[in-house]
Amino acid sequence: MTGSKPLHSVVCIKQVPDSAQIRVHPVTNTIMRQGVPTIINPFDLFALEEALRLRDRLGGSVTVLCMGPMTAEDSLRKALTFGADRAVLLSDRYFAGSDTLATSYALSMALEQIGRTFGTPDVVFTGKQTIDGDTAQVGPGIARRLGYNQLTYISKIRELDPAAGVLTVERRAEGGTQVLETRLPVLITMLEGTNEMRRGGIDTALAAAKAEVTIWNAAAVGIEDLTRCGLRGSPTIVKKVFAPSARSEKAVMIPVEGTPYESARAVIEAMFARLPDVEAQLLETAAQSAY
Amino acid sequence: MSETEQDASPRFDAIVVGAGPSGNAAAYVMAREGLNVLQIERGEYSGSKNVQGAILYADALEKIIPEFRDEAPLERHVIEQRIWTMDDRSHTGVHYRSDDFNEEKPNRYTILRAQFDKWFNSRVRDAGATVLFETTVTELVRDLSGKVIGVRTDRSGNPIMAPVVVLAEGVNGLVGQRSGLREELKPDTVALAVKEMHFLPREVIEARFNLQGNEGVVIEAMGTITKGMTGTGFLYTNEESISIGIGCIVEDFVDSAETPYGLLEAFKNHPSIKPLLAGSEIKEYAAHLIPEGGYRAIPQLYGDGWLVVGDAGQFVNAVHREGSNLAMTTGRIAAETVVMLTRKREAMSAANLAAFARRLEETFVMKDLRKYKGIPNLLHGGKAQFFGTYPRLISQAMQTWFRVDGVDKKTKENAIARSFREARGWRGMIGDTFRLVRAWR
Numbered sequence: 001m002t003g004s005k006p007l008h009s010v011v012c013i014k015q016v017p018d019s020a021q022i023r024v025h026p027v028t029n030t031i032m033r034q035g036v037p038t039i040i041n042p043f044d045l046f047a048l049e050e051a052l053r054l055r056d057r058l059g060g061s062v063t064v065l066c067m068g069p070m071t072a073e074d075s076l077r078k079a080l081t082f083g084a085d086r087a088v089l090l091s092d093r094y095f096a097g098s099d100t101l102a103t104s105y106a107l108s109m110a111l112e113q114i115g116r117t118f119g120t121p122d123v124v125f126t127g128k129q130t131i132d133g134d135t136a137q138v139g140p141g142i143a144r145r146l147g148y149n150q151l152t153y154i155s156k157i158r159e160l161d162p163a164a165g166v167l168t169v170e171r172r173a174e175g176g177t178q179v180l181e182t183r184l185p186v187l188i189t190m191l192e193g194t195n196e197m198r199r200g201g202i203d204t205a206l207a208a209a210k211a212e213v214t215i216w217n218a219a220a221v222g223i224e225d226l227t228r229c230g231l232r233g234s235p236t237i238v239k240k241v242f243a244p245s246a247r248s249e250k251a252v253m254i255p256v257e258g259t260p261y262e263s264a265r266a267v268i269e270a271m272f273a274r275l276p277d278v279e280a281q282l283l284e285t286a287a288q289s290a291y
Numbered sequence: 292m293s294e295t296e297q298d299a300s301p302r303f304d305a306i307v308v309g310a311g312p313s314g315n316a317a318a319y320v321m322a323r324e325g326l327n328v329l330q331i332e333r334g335e336y337s338g339s340k341n342v343q344g345a346i347l348y349a350d351a352l353e354k355i356i357p358e359f360r361d362e363a364p365l366e367r368h369v370i371e372q373r374i375w376t377m378d379d380r381s382h383t384g385v386h387y388r389s390d391d392f393n394e395e396k397p398n399r400y401t402i403l404r405a406q407f408d409k410w411f412n413s414r415v416r417d418a419g420a421t422v423l424f425e426t427t428v429t430e431l432v433r434d435l436s437g438k439v440i441g442v443r444t445d446r447s448g449n450p451i452m453a454p455v456v457v458l459a460e461g462v463n464g465l466v467g468q469r470s471g472l473r474e475e476l477k478p479d480t481v482a483l484a485v486k487e488m489h490f491l492p493r494e495v496i497e498a499r500f501n502l503q504g505n506e507g508v509v510i511e512a513m514g515t516i517t518k519g520m521t522g523t524g525f526l527y528t529n530e531e532s533i534s535i536g537i538g539c540i541v542e543d544f545v546d547s548a549e550t551p552y553g554l555l556e557a558f559k560n561h562p563s564i565k566p567l568l569a570g571s572e573i574k575e576y577a578a579h580l581i582p583e584g585g586y587r588a589i590p591q592l593y594g595d596g597w598l599v600v601g602d603a604g605q606f607v608n609a610v611h612r613e614g615s616n617l618a619m620t621t622g623r624i625a626a627e628t629v630v631m632l633t634r635k636r637e638a639m640s641a642a643n644l645a646a647f648a649r650r651l652e653e654t655f656v657m658k659d660l661r662k663y664k665g666i667p668n669l670l671h672g673g674k675a676q677f678f679g680t681y682p683r684l685i686s687q688a689m690q691t692w693f694r695v696d697g698v699d700k701k702t703k704e705n706a707i708a709r710s711f712r713e714a715r716g717w718r719g720m721i722g723d724t725f726r727l728v729r730a731w732r
């Protein structure tokens with residue numbers, strides 16, 4: 001990027017079922033998605049906030065991109081309420097059933113179209129992973145197709161020097177934090193818990209409520225080969241979905257009353273009654289330390 | 292507020308606080324008629340703050356969106372109404388079922404509020420209104436004369452201005468209360484209801500309730516299930532779930548040691564209810580207030596620059612369990628009043644907005660509420676009889692009458708009459724009947 005061109009970040013967000021509210025059908029054992037409220041994939045919000053912080057510091061704009069059904073417009077509008085400047089929904093029945101390969105293909109085509117329409121993205125963000133797929137493959141897939149550098153599991157953007165086109169980040173790694181530097185354009189997958197999503201002011205909220213979401217289908221982003229999309233373009237096969245069987249051990253209620261001392265005593269006695277080995281061990285240790 | 296602040300403020304023709312049935316009706320009608328409307332809802336979406344499972348009365352919505360049946364998410368149309376009085380082990384019921392309810396344009400539907408309200412609100416947006424979610428109105432903005440000229444929200448920035456604010460903020464509307472437009476809720480005029488949704492496959496529901504296709508059943512129950520408190524229980528069949536709930540006047544909960552959840556558990560385990568729910572899985576639990584003070588509890592409904600609609604105005608007919616239809620009707624009429632004044636370029640003054648209250652007088656809303664104005668006091672004052680003694684007596688009478696045990700019918704008749712007389716006395720019974728008839732008229 002050149003020093004004069006405003007910074008353009010694109011954040012890929014996914015609309016997912018709120019996993020806290022998903023039920024497995026008691027009879028057929030299938031996941032009941034119907035009626036389950038949807039949310040923006042929580043990991044993606046950290047990416048969005050990081051992109052908004054970059055814009056606060058350096059100016060430019062933030063585009064949010066989502067591939068999904070038409071109802072995903074709700075999630076995009078929400079992202080606009082947080083402060084994104086524009087929203088693009090990539091929606092086509094040919095995308096239904098996409099695995100990570102087909103998804104990263106479609107999203108990379110949309111990102112190229114975003115480049116042609118709104119300016120080439122300098123930084124593309126995704127969350128570390130989604131809560132409904134847990135693969136963490138889509139971000140790297142996009143980077144590879146676009147030929148962007150990629151930085152995964154990023155906890156913080158330290159610095160972005162627009163003139164030099166250099167980005168410095170912190171990456172969580174086993175045993176510590178790495179500080180990495182790379183050249184733009186870059187794809188970043190953001191770690192959870194790294195920042196806190198802001199609350200848009202009244203003007204942002206009003207603008208978001210009135211904004212038009214750009215809606216593109218496969219043809220609009222230049223996808224000609226539909227066999228690379230959706231179920232047909234997805235080599236991944238889900239062999240089986242099952243509800244983990246309930247754990248056999250049950251929580252035990254220990255009724256107590258009286259003074260705190262008596263209550264504590266009752267709890268300890270109840271525990272030792274169930275776990276005699278522990279009692280024996282503790283007594284032994286206590287006996288040893290007494291001498 | 293300063294003049295510069297006012298200049299920088301966004302402006303609309305009308306602001307609606309709340310996106311329940313009353314707010315959606317008001318915002319939709321005003322936007323459809325070309326007003327620049329802002330609707331503000333604190334929930335994540337319209338319906339997100341609402342208790343699931345309800346009955347939709349078609350007429351009120353038809354007057355706003357005539358073709359709603361083609362697009363609204365409806366569960367089942369009601370073809371059978373069961374009214375039960377219950378003691379601890381039995382129920383005595385009046386059931387009315389008619390194939391006439393299988394009509395082209397059914398009269399009542401069961402709905403899930405979260406889905407229904409969301410649909411209604413999408414129509415509000417399609418009509419051109421601006422809708423803000425996750426935004427709470429914190430305060431009304433007034434000019435020096437005290438006229439309401441806008442609202443402040445919990446988002447940073449300038450207040451938002453409009454010549455009129457429609458308060459559709461529901462039963463415990465804090466904006467109106469804090470601004471002194473109406474009093475705080477009183478514990479003896481508001482009920483607390485708890486409700487659960489139980490998932491059941493549709494074939495099971497259809498077999499259990501004797502239904503076909505989208506037919507539905509509603510059960511309304513009173514009696515010892517409320518443990519002597521003023522209240523009722525209900526059960527609605529949805530497409531693939533059952534809504535069940537129970538509610539009582541808040542003051543009665545305070546005076547008794549009962550908990551709402553305890554009541555619901557007992558109701559679900561009543562021998563008449565339990566088999567209807569067998570094998571179901573709980574999907575959702577929620578609690579909500581219902582204004583039940585009736586006509587006498589209706590607050591001031593309009594003033595300079597503001598109107599109140601729906602539950603915030605106490606528009607609930609507790610006897611017939613109607614609320615959303617009163618909410619939609621009051622919302623529609625408030626909107627029509629604002630549209631009329633806007634077109635005539637007249638001020639949104641209290642004197643002009645009084646047309647809203649006058650028009651309401653001509654509708655079923657005020658006529659019904661006035662008809663039943665004595666009922667809340669009657670039931671509350673006589674709760675021991677109406678929710679304890681009589682349901683028990685009726686059950687006993689039925690049992691005496693239907694049990695064949697060698698006792699002759701005349702003796703049974705006398706025993707039944709005696710049981711009533713001993714429990715309430717002639718004077719008590721005549722008094723109860725008299726008061727009930729008078730309150731009903």
Ligand SMILES: Cc1cc2nc3c(=O)[nH]c(=O)nc-3n(C[C@H](O)[C@H](O)[C@H](O)COP(=O)(O)OP(=O)(O)OC[C@H]3O[C@@H](n4cnc5c(N)ncnc54)[C@H](O)[C@@H]3O)c2cc1C
Pocket residue numbers: 308309310311312313314315331332333334337338340341342344345346347348426427428429459460461462464465466484485486536538579580581600601602603606607612613614615616618
């Ligand atoms: C358990 C139960 C069962 C019921 N069953 C039925 C039934 O079967 N049929 C029927 O017709 N009626 C029923 N009712 C009554 C019915 O739900 C209400 O009458 C109806 O919802 C009233 O609509 P409303 O728009 O006035 O208020 P609400 O539906 O309560 O909507 C008010 C809205 O305003 C929002 N709000 C409040 N304050 C603010 C603020 N400061 N800023 C922004 N937004 C705000 C709230 O989030 C809410 O979404 C039932 C009620 C309960 C509790």
